[in-house]
Amino acid sequence: MRLSQYFLPTLKENPSEAQIVSHRLMLRAGMIRQSSAGIYNWLPLGLRVLRKIEQIVREEQDLAGCQEVLMPTIQPSELWQKSGRYDDYGKEMLRITDRHGRDMLYGPTNEEAITDVVKMECQSYKDMPKMLYHIQWKFRDEVRPRFGIMRGREFLMKDSYSFDIDYESSKAAYNKMFVAYLRTFNRLGVKAIPMRADTGPIGGDLSHEFLVLADTGESGVFVHKDVLDFDIPGDDVDYNEDLQPIVDKWTSLYAATDEKHEEGVEAELGDDLLAARGIEVGHIFHFGTKYSKPMGATVTDQNGTEIDLQMGSYGIGVSRLIGAIIEASHDDDGIIWPESVAPFTVGIINLKTGDETCDETCDRLYKELNAAGVETLIDDTAERAGGKFKNMDLIGIPWHVVIGPRGLKNGVAEVKNRKSGEKQEIAITDLVAHFS
Numbered sequence: 044m045r046l047s048q049y050f051l052p053t054l055k056e057n058p059s060e061a062q063i064v065s066h067r068l069m070l071r072a073g074m075i076r077q078s079s080a081g082i083y084n085w086l087p088l089g090l091r092v093l094r095k096i097e098q099i100v101r102e103e104q105d106l107a108g109c110q111e112v113l114m115p116t117i118q119p120s121e122l123w124q125k126s127g128r129y130d131d132y133g134k135e136m137l138r139i140t141d142r143h144g145r146d147m148l149y150g151p152t153n154e155e156a157i158t159d160v161v162k163m164e165c166q167s168y169k170d171m172p173k174m175l176y177h178i179q180w181k182f183r184d185e186v187r188p189r190f191g192i193m194r195g196r197e198f199l200m201k202d203s204y205s206f207d208i209d210y211e212s213s214k215a216a217y218n219k220m221f222v223a224y225l226r227t228f229n230r231l232g233v234k235a236i237p238m239r240a241d242t243g244p245i246g247g248d249l250s251h252e253f254l255v256l257a258d259t260g261e262s263g264v265f266v267h268k269d270v271l272d273f274d275i276p277g278d279d280v281d282y283n284e285d286l287q288p289i290v291d292k293w294t295s296l297y298a299a300t301d302e303k304h305e306e307g308v309e310a311e312l313g314d315d316l317l318a319a320r321g322i323e324v325g326h327i328f329h330f331g332t333k334y335s336k337p338m339g340a341t342v343t344d345q346n347g348t349e350i351d352l353q354m355g356s357y358g359i360g361v362s363r364l365i366g367a368i369i370e371a372s373h374d375d376d377g378i379i380w381p382e383s384v385a386p387f388t389v390g391i392i393n394l395k396t397g398d399e400t401c402d403e404t405c406d407r408l409y410k411e412l413n414a415a416g417v418e419t420l421i422d423d424t425a426e427r428a429g430g431k432f433k434n435m436d437l438i439g440i441p442w443h444v445v446i447g448p449r450g451l452k453n454g455v456a457e458v459k460n461r462k463s464g465e466k467q468e469i470a471i472t473d474l475v476a477h478f479s
């Protein structure tokens with residue numbers, strides 16, 4: 044992308060409406076603009092990052108054996124009346140009436156919708172197990188939308204649902220998602236810690252929230268320090284094997300949000316206990332027959348007996364993750380994208396736009412890098428060098444390639460790493476190979 048043509052409305056000043064750093068930086072970096080409270084326009088740079096996150100989430104879901112579907116944003120109220128949640132959900136649900144007077148709603152989540160699909164299509168135990176997910180916009184009329192996309196009213200969620208014929212296999216599905224979540228958040232460059240969460244009336248121990256530590260997080264968290272150093276399951280993880288040992292390991296030490304925090308833990312763990320704040324980026328939940336029973340989602344077993352399906356649901360806040368990543372990865376100059384989600388990998392800075400050799404070299408490099416599959420942004424504007432550096436830092440591009448007349452005389456460019464600030468000179472002729 045050429046910056047001179049890019050729709051990237053960056054701001055020099057801090058916008059007064061933003062209270063936390065991720066919101067400020069997303070506005071300043073021209074990623075989003077508010078449409079109305081808690082509802083945002085995604086501009087090109089923001090959308091690129093959103094898509095990157097979405098894709099990593101998708102790849103890890105697919106790897107775990109979950110199949111992608113796409114359900115609508117608008118749902119009929121009947122489904123929610125069947126499950127009993129239509130009245131319970133309260134004001135967070137946006138209710139709509141169509142021209143025929145039918146009650147509809149903008150989905151805040153999809154348990155009812157997916158249960159209905161499976162109920163209609165699956166009749167036998169032979170159709171089980173199934174794990175289905177989609178990545179779709181949700182609407183929740185939050186009392187206090189705030190912190191930009193972190194607590195939006197309209198937000199992008201990945202939600203998966205598992206269907207099994209018994210508790211044991213449902214637990215295996217839960218474990219798959221647990222492991223997939225560890226891997227997903229790790230690939231996104233954040234440390235998300237699974238913590239015991241409330242299971243409500245269903246009981247049991249199968250509910251975990253995944254939280255990223257950040258001072259601006261809305262939840263208080265209490266974690267045994269050693270959990271921060273646990274290993275993430277690698278690429279060799281086999282989802283067909285028993286994953287219980289991995290889940291056991293990760294749940295062996297204390298980790299709880301303020302809602303579940305137990306008294307006396309401080310005294311017991313002493314210095315090993317970290318009290319901090321966290322952002323909920325994911326939540327996994329086994330809820331048995333809570334929806335299948337009232338909605339009649341049954342299959343027949345080997346003996347022809349009808350059984351209620353065992354279910355779980357598993358959410359990731361795809362859009363919220365952008366905020367969480369920035370909270371965890373920025374400095375005074377701007378965003379520091381982990382390479383896996385960066386909107387561009389390389390940013391070329393032309394120090395002397397208008398100088399024939401500089402322009403020519405930058406242009407050739409830009410084309411060659413893109414051709415080699417390295418996503419590259421080139422600052423080909425007539426802005427002063429200082430402004431160009433500031434801008435590249437603000438939008439957080441991981442690698443800056445600086446081309447100027449002096450370096451060109453020696454055939455080199457200066458390459459800066461955004462995260463470490465380290466600079467090195469690299470021969471222009473080696474650059475494409477260096478990045479690809």
Ligand code: ATP
Nearest residue numbers: 192193194195198200323324325326358359360363
């Ligand atoms: P919170 O406690 O923050 O209100 P939740 O527990 O209500 O979240 P879930 O129903 O567990 O949310 O939804 C799954 C995921 O969707 C959450 O873990 C979070 O990452 C994301 N999410 C929920 N509400 C919002 C929101 N208003 N804006 C952005 N992301 C959200």
Ligand code: MG
Nearest residue numbers: 135183185194
């Ligand atoms: Mg909520």
Ligand code: MG
Nearest residue numbers: 252262323326
């Ligand atoms: Mg919550």
Ligand code: MG
Nearest residue numbers: 252323325326
């Ligand atoms: Mg939750």
